Amino acid sequence: MPTAHRVVIAVFPDVDLLDVTGPAEVFALANRETAGRAGYEVRLAGSAAGAVRTSAGVRLLTDVAFADVGAEVDTLLVPGAVDMAEDGPVARIDEEVVAWVRETAPHARRVASVCVGAHLLAAAGLLDGRTATTHWSTAAQLAADHPRVTVDPDPIFVRTDHGRLWTGAGISACLDLALALVAEDLGEQTALAVARQLVMYLKRQGGQSQFSVPLSRPAAGRREIDELRLWIADHPDADLSAPALAARMCLSERHFARVFKQETGTSPAAYVEAVRVELARRLLETTDCPLDQVAGTSGLGSAETLHRAFRRQLATTPAAYRRRFRTQTV
Template sequence: MVPVRRIVIAVFPEVDLLDVTGPAEVFALANRVTSGQAGYEVQLAGPAAGPVRTFAGVRVLADVAFADIGPGLDTLLVPGAVDMTDAGPVALVDPAVVAWVLETASRSRRVASVCVGAHLLAAAGLLDGKTATTHWSTAAQLAAEHPEVTVDPDPIFVRADHGRLWTGAGISACLDLALALVAEDLGEQTALAVARQLVVYLKRQGGQSQFSVPLSMPAARRDIDALREWIGDHLDRDLAAPALAARMCLSERHFARVFRQETGMTPAAYVEAARVELARRLLETTDEPLDRVAANAGLGSAETLHRAFRRRLATTPAAYRRRFRTAA
């Protein structure tokens, strides 16, 4: 008899739809590719059984009320909800949901949050003394409200407490988190088979960044946004600060001050980060030699590429390619 792995996903008003349906689809596909041997059984639990309106306006159906969950949970999956304010998204924390999460976590083998669901885990005290991630746009809120939690806004997901506690990053990273849970349960080959069914090019590892360099901090000035777009299209050009300042018709000193104010990075750091990001994509998707990758990314030489990877990713280009190269 196939052992049942019972997955309970919390749903409540304004919950993010993909945070619920993405992981559910991953577990369903794991059952399919293993001909049912994975044994995943997914239930949606809400304040009451019945329809729940998501942030997208689509209603999902809670199979069971929070109060009727009972024992025997393998994994408790907690998505989140946000309030879109003029200052940006603010994670919503419902005390009733927090209380249920705290009580139910004690009866679960494993607890995972998706996106801003980390705020619910933190409010329940489950992240105290641990490192966690969340959607980058609410990371500052999580850190401010819960100083006892070490918030890392960059990774796609964080595994803590010997695999008993997981936190995932924003929106589509729910697929990466769920694939990681499948890999831990059933092995990498099964997880990769599910990723292929999802037409996911790369089953990303938790240490990868959850956002790209151009989106890291939107600029208020249109000319800076236009410059960043131009930089991304011309990474093989001279992108030193004097050349960029001349393009903006600003003094080098004034340009450096404005650029850092708008992006949170120095021009040199931004350019290097953008070049490393392009190099990462080339390493993931091509078999070009390292000197060619370096040249195409504007880093000049394999030695410069190596130094930039060490500085920004704490690994080497060759090691990165071995880990993340996408099969042709």
């Protein structure tokens, strides 16, 4: 009798190690948390049985050759690999993997890509006419190479085709994608139990951004601006007005505003609001605090200001955001 959840992960030379081992660990922990009832059986498939060298130099042993996988595949998981060019990483297209994915995908209950594995799904024609995500650094390449694919570089993962097709963002987001697959199979509480075992700060939902506010901005050329950005993040409820920040930097308000925008690409007020909205988002996702309290803790002051900031930053309301992304606790 076939295993309830037979997961087949493609491996090939220079595949990203975490893209393979991260999801595999999530499925293994799901088995452990359910005393084996989850029924996940993970198999690594490659061009032939044997060792495959990953991008980290660690070698993986395949369980089965592509030609011998067969039709009994519950979840087909496709990781990625990159080559480095002068202007950044370029997703590698392994034609053997593409051909195998094209042949195997119709037999699988669902297909998911991890990180730049989305480029392989696109090359196989699986993403035409659909929305997909990938690692932010190769999103432009995916859009240019596959104009029939709507590329959204921001989400952690995208679920399309009535849950049959998933694409995930970069590197550590493979854990979020795998947890979402577990939640679909076994329920949210099992997925949260696995997240706790992984000591993850939060099991993120698919529509959330790949970036926190500090990560979404390039490092400043001036160290004192980077230090100020960190201080802002640590003190969201402080006086973060332009005059107060300028005084902290020992600069005139006008000069400070000019330097800050030159280094960060945004105004001090816009940056502060983005930081405070990010904190408010986390509070809405993880607590039942009333909106007035969320606004006060995040430095936005009042529910009215919170509402206006969410409209500007996220084009939604705090209540709607909480309904969509609130993480239920056991």
